[in-house]
Amino acid sequence: xxxxxxxxNDVTVSFMARRxxxxxxxxxxxxxxxxxxxxEIFGLVGESGSGKSTLARLIVGLNSAASGxxxxxxxxxxxxxxxxxxxxxxxxxxxxxxxxxxxxxTVRQQLTEILKVHDAVSDSQRKAHCEQVFAQVELSPTLLxxxxxxxxxxxxxxxxxxxxxxxSPELLVADEPVSALDVSIQAGIIQLFADLRTRLGxxxxxxxxDLAVVRHLCDRVAVMYMGKIVEEGVTSExxxxxRHPYTRALLDSIPRLQPEAHEEIVAPEGEPPSLxxxxxxxxxxxRCPFATEKCALEEPPLIDVTSSPDxxxxxxxxxxxxxxEAYVGRSSTV
Amino acid sequence: xxxxxxxxLLVVEDLCIDVTPVGDKKVVPAVRNVTFQVxxxEAVGLVGESGSGKSLTLRTIxxxxxAGVRATGGRVLFEGVDLLKAPKKTxxxxxxxxxxxxFQEPMTSLNPITKVGEQIIDAARAKHSWSKSDARDHALxxxxxxxxxxxxxxxSLYPHELSGGLxxxxxxxxxxxxxxKLVLCDEPTTALDVTIQAQxxxxxxxxxxxxxxxxxxxxxDLAVVAQLCQRLEVMYSGSIxxxxxxxxxxxxxxxxxxxxxxxxxxxxDAVVDLLVGxxxxxxxxxxxxxxxxFHPRCDFAxxxxxxxxxxxxxxxxxxxxxxIHIDRLHESTRQATP
Amino acid sequence: xxxLVAAPxxxxxxxxxxxxxxxxxGGSIIGFIVLxxxxxxxxxxxxxxxxNLLTPLQSPSAAHWLGTDQLGRDIWTRLVYGARTxxxxxxxxxxxxxxxGTVLGAIAGYLGGWLDNLIMRIADVVVAFPFYVLVIxxxxxxxxGTSSIYIAISVVxxxxxxxxxxxxxLVAKNQEYVLAAQLQGFSTLRIIMRHILPNVISQAIVFAMxxxxxxxLAIVTLGYLGLGIPPPAPDWxxxxxxxxxxxxxxxxxxxxxxxxxxxxxxGLSLFGDGLNELLGRN
Numbered sequence: 001x002x003x004x005x006x007x008x009n010d011v012t013v014s015f016m017a018r019r020x021x022x023x024x025x026x027x028x029x030x031x032x033x034x035x036x037x038x039x040e041i042f043g044l045v046g047e048s049g050s051g052k053s054t055l056a057r058l059i060v061g062l063n064s065a066a067s068g069x070x071x072x073x074x075x076x077x078x079x080x081x082x083x084x085x086x087x088x089x090x091x092x093x094x095x096x097x098x099x100x101x102x103x104x105x106t107v108r109q110q111l112t113e114i115l116k117v118h119d120a121v122s123d124s125q126r127k128a129h130c131e132q133v134f135a136q137v138e139l140s141p142t143l144l145x146x147x148x149x150x151x152x153x154x155x156x157x158x159x160x161x162x163x164x165x166x167x168s169p170e171l172l173v174a175d176e177p178v179s180a181l182d183v184s185i186q187a188g189i190i191q192l193f194a195d196l197r198t199r200l201g202x203x204x205x206x207x208x209x210d211l212a213v214v215r216h217l218c219d220r221v222a223v224m225y226m227g228k229i230v231e232e233g234v235t236s237e238x239x240x241x242x243r244h245p246y247t248r249a250l251l252d253s254i255p256r257l258q259p260e261a262h263e264e265i266v267a268p269e270g271e272p273p274s275l276x277x278x279x280x281x282x283x284x285x286x287r288c289p290f291a292t293e294k295c296a297l298e299e300p301p302l303i304d305v306t307s308s309p310d311x312x313x314x315x316x317x318x319x320x321x322x323x324x325e326a327y328v329g330r331s332s333t334v
Numbered sequence: 335x336x337x338x339x340x341x342x343l344l345v346v347e348d349l350c351i352d353v354t355p356v357g358d359k360k361v362v363p364a365v366r367n368v369t370f371q372v373x374x375x376e377a378v379g380l381v382g383e384s385g386s387g388k389s390l391t392l393r394t395i396x397x398x399x400x401a402g403v404r405a406t407g408g409r410v411l412f413e414g415v416d417l418l419k420a421p422k423k424t425x426x427x428x429x430x431x432x433x434x435x436x437f438q439e440p441m442t443s444l445n446p447i448t449k450v451g452e453q454i455i456d457a458a459r460a461k462h463s464w465s466k467s468d469a470r471d472h473a474l475x476x477x478x479x480x481x482x483x484x485x486x487x488x489x490s491l492y493p494h495e496l497s498g499g500l501x502x503x504x505x506x507x508x509x510x511x512x513x514x515k516l517v518l519c520d521e522p523t524t525a526l527d528v529t530i531q532a533q534x535x536x537x538x539x540x541x542x543x544x545x546x547x548x549x550x551x552x553x554x555d556l557a558v559v560a561q562l563c564q565r566l567e568v569m570y571s572g573s574i575x576x577x578x579x580x581x582x583x584x585x586x587x588x589x590x591x592x593x594x595x596x597x598x599x600x601x602x603d604a605v606v607d608l609l610v611g612x613x614x615x616x617x618x619x620x621x622x623x624x625x626x627x628f629h630p631r632c633d634f635a636x637x638x639x640x641x642x643x644x645x646x647x648x649x650x651x652x653x654x655x656x657x658i659h660i661d662r663l664h665e666s667t668r669q670a671t672p
Numbered sequence: 673x674x675x676l677v678a679a680p681x682x683x684x685x686x687x688x689x690x691x692x693x694x695x696x697x698g699g700s701i702i703g704f705i706v707l708x709x710x711x712x713x714x715x716x717x718x719x720x721x722x723x724n725l726l727t728p729l730q731s732p733s734a735a736h737w738l739g740t741d742q743l744g745r746d747i748w749t750r751l752v753y754g755a756r757t758x759x760x761x762x763x764x765x766x767x768x769x770x771x772x773g774t775v776l777g778a779i780a781g782y783l784g785g786w787l788d789n790l791i792m793r794i795a796d797v798v799v800a801f802p803f804y805v806l807v808i809x810x811x812x813x814x815x816x817g818t819s820s821i822y823i824a825i826s827v828v829x830x831x832x833x834x835x836x837x838x839x840x841x842l843v844a845k846n847q848e849y850v851l852a853a854q855l856q857g858f859s860t861l862r863i864i865m866r867h868i869l870p871n872v873i874s875q876a877i878v879f880a881m882x883x884x885x886x887x888x889l890a891i892v893t894l895g896y897l898g899l900g901i902p903p904p905a906p907d908w909x910x911x912x913x914x915x916x917x918x919x920x921x922x923x924x925x926x927x928x929x930x931x932x933x934x935x936x937x938x939g940l941s942l943f944g945d946g947l948n949e950l951l952g953r954n
Binding site: 047048152153154155182183184185186187188189190191209210211212213215216239249250251252253254255256257258266267268270271272 | 383384483497498499500527528529530531532533535536554555556557558560561581584585594595596597598599600601602603609610611612613615616618
Binding site: 060061062082084087091092094095096099100101102103104105113114117118160163 | 847848849851852853854855856857858862866867870871
């Protein structure tokens with residue numbers, strides 16, 4: 001049993017995008033490497049165009065990698081044609097609770113179908129198993145007879161999580177599972193993920209566009225921009241000491257609930273470039289306040305940042321990662 | 335710009351909105367007895383989650399309600415004129431110079447088959463009899479002012495050729511082309527990436543200060559309201575449950591729902607480690623509980639909360655709350671924070 | 673937190689909402705006609721095919737509610753039995769294109785690629801010919817008879833279903849619940865049959881309502897041209913054709929069956945509209 005449950009080794013996922021009349025290939029994920037340890041909650045954060053959803057779908061086998069490998073529990077995974085046994089191990093929770101459940105079937109029917117196709121549990125045990133999984137996501141078993149349209153967003157999302165847990169997977173990929181929910185419901189779902197990891201030991205790959213959510217839930221975080229990982233590290237370390245200008249820009253952009261009266265919102269300049277026409281060198285340089293000529297010439301590799309106090313892995317893809325001045329941030333409690 | 339009168343610009347008084355679901359005869363209340371004001375040059379936030387009625391309240395002001403939805407009571411006074419009873423001509427004249435609106439999804443609120451520059455020009459010329467070239471200069475200046483890079487070229491593009499952030503800037507330019515006194519904002523940054531959202535929020539703050547316009551900003555995001563607005567109204571199940579200054583309200587909420595929202599909002603500075611949601615689910619339209627709509631989900635509810643009316647009551651210092659157990663709420667918060 | 677989050681869903685029972693007016697009106701019309709057709713022997717005591725040359729071309733009377741035709745047959749009886757013939761043939765004629773078109777459309781939409789191309793290009797070729805031209809030619813070639821009618825209509829009508837279903841499938845296959853099914857490793861067959869079709873088939877059903885109208889018209893037209901359901905079975909088209917020669921003297925011979933076609937078509941259209949609205953509510 002390897003320590004890393006999941007490894008992405010230099011994976012590239014590319015699509016044909018239509019621009020005007022022509023089709024150009026774009027790399028939605030570009031030479032991405034990361035690893036997820038067994039039992040941890042790993043957060044992947046990025047804005048639109050970052051490639052995070054692409055990676056999620058790659059991991060669960062809905063995409064193929066043009067190059068690079070996906071390694072799960074020591075085995076290299078085939079792209080799309082995977083054995084059913086493997087599919088049990090990696091499950092996904094989608095973003096939109098309103099379209100991730102089949103509107104024409106009851107919840108029970110959808111769950112039972114999965115159990116039947118995988119022949120996971122004997123006929124007589126199915127009912128009990130469904131109820132047990134429902135209890136794990138804190139839903140009353142009466143909802144098993146409901147159809148999706150009779151349930152609220154939060155309930156549907158819990159059903160989606162229950163569906164993902166049915167086959168006792170080792171890895172749960174959650175693609176922005178709370179983005180479409182009201183904030184008062186969101187907190188319950190985030191807490192549920194944390195509880196599931198504690199109770200069931202399941203490894204969670206959590207994708208979000210919201211750094212704040214990730215801070216509350218994840219052990220380690222990676223930040224993506226335009227298809228590349230720009231920073232990666234232990235959550236507390238990354239938030240206390242961000243070493244990539246984009247991470248800093250993200251942190252600065254987030255509106256705070258209690259901004260000091262004199263503080264203004266800090267916003268990074270410019271727009272993200274188009275994936276079809278990336279700038280030379282570093283992708284972030286067109287918006288980076290620290291960019292130099294070197295940034296236009298050379299694409300910065302992910303390098304180790306030397307300042308993590310506990311020696312944990314902290315990497316950033318910036319030529320000046322180690323030279324940036326300490327991050328003061330917007331909160332005065334640093 | 336200084337306001338010439340001390341009267342509030344917009345007064346919404348006891349507004350009631352009803353919805354008739356398709357195929358049903360039954361009429362369901364969606365907003366009841368909502369009362370608030372917006373002064374000249376002030377930004378007021380209207381905050382709530384889905385089902386709170388905030389969007390409907392906003393849309394009633396300009397008469398933009400969908401079929402089956404009607405304002406059935408109350409008044410909406412803009413500069414003293416009741417918009418609910420005003421003839422269509424009055425409303426039409428108001429749009430542009432009096433009140434305009436910025437929407438959430440610029441892709442559906444901008445005309446997809448017209449170049450964006452044309453749309454700004456049209457907005458400007460609707461109210462001023464400018465020549466085409468004058469209007470074009472005005473549009474260019476406006477677009478540059480909104481931070482549109484390479485404005486000359488961008489204005490000759492169609493909406494689908496622009497990014498979300500640019501589209502939003504264009505829409506804001508078109509909305510402000512005639513220097514309205516009041517801008518209604520229906521979650522304009524919800525569909526944007528967080529870095530772009532920050533840019534738009536900063537832009538709106540700058541514009542508000544510069545043009546001296548008032549804003550009524552509808553959103554579910556408390557933090558955005560904290561950046562942008564001076565005052566806010568918190569809505570739940572069709573009513574306002576709390577109102578007051580942003581700076582005070584978040585520091586010490588006077589309503590369990592507001593407290594719940596604050597507790598549930600993720601904190602990127604992680605001053606608090608624990609993220610606590612509000613148990614239960616918001617009631618759906620037509621299924622509002624008796625008494626205080628929030629009581630089934632409230633930790634401080636008592637029997638008294640299960641029936642009767644709970645209007646906003648002044649709590650001093652320009653704040654108001656619909657809760658009758660504010661003291662219990664404060665007691666519990668005080669105990670929670672060591 | 674053991675507090676179960678979902679206090680039981682507010683109401684699992686569906687709230688009753690009044691069905692659309694068009695559904696009720698259309699349904700009543702069609703229901704009435706169908707009942708008449710089914711209980712034909714009860715609403716008339718005559719035999720539709722019995723010739724009685726002693727009482728031709730009689731005006732409506734107590735004995736003959738709508739009079740008699742040129743061969744002395746009771747018109748009301750032929751109308752009601754004609755409903756039987758025409759409605760049942762039309763209904764059955766709709767089934768095959770519905771089934772075939774739906775399946776082909778779902779396959780084309782879901783799998784895409786060369787299969788999609790093939791199916792759609794075949795459809796394009798068939799649809800290039802006007803509907804009636806093809807149907808008439810086919811019936812003529814196959815020889816008149818009810819089975820020829822079924823075959824001819826099927827060959828031409830499946831295309832509309834295929835296109836409708838293909839369109840809906842293209843949208844459905846990007847829904848997250850389909851992705852979830854793919855993720856689970858469900859077979860393509862299972863995904864199409866259990867997850868896509870139940871969610872898109874309502875469109876085809878609504879279309880089928882208007883298709884029945886088309887088919888009735890086609891059958892009636894074929895009957896008028898002498899290529900329809902073979903005599904002596906009563907058929908509104910044949911009634912209209914044979915009544916033509918009496919248009920100036922006894923216009924009711926042709927007009928009454930024509931009227932019946934119109935009312936049936938109206939009822940079906942209204943019903944289809946109502947169904948569309950009802951299904952759209954969800």
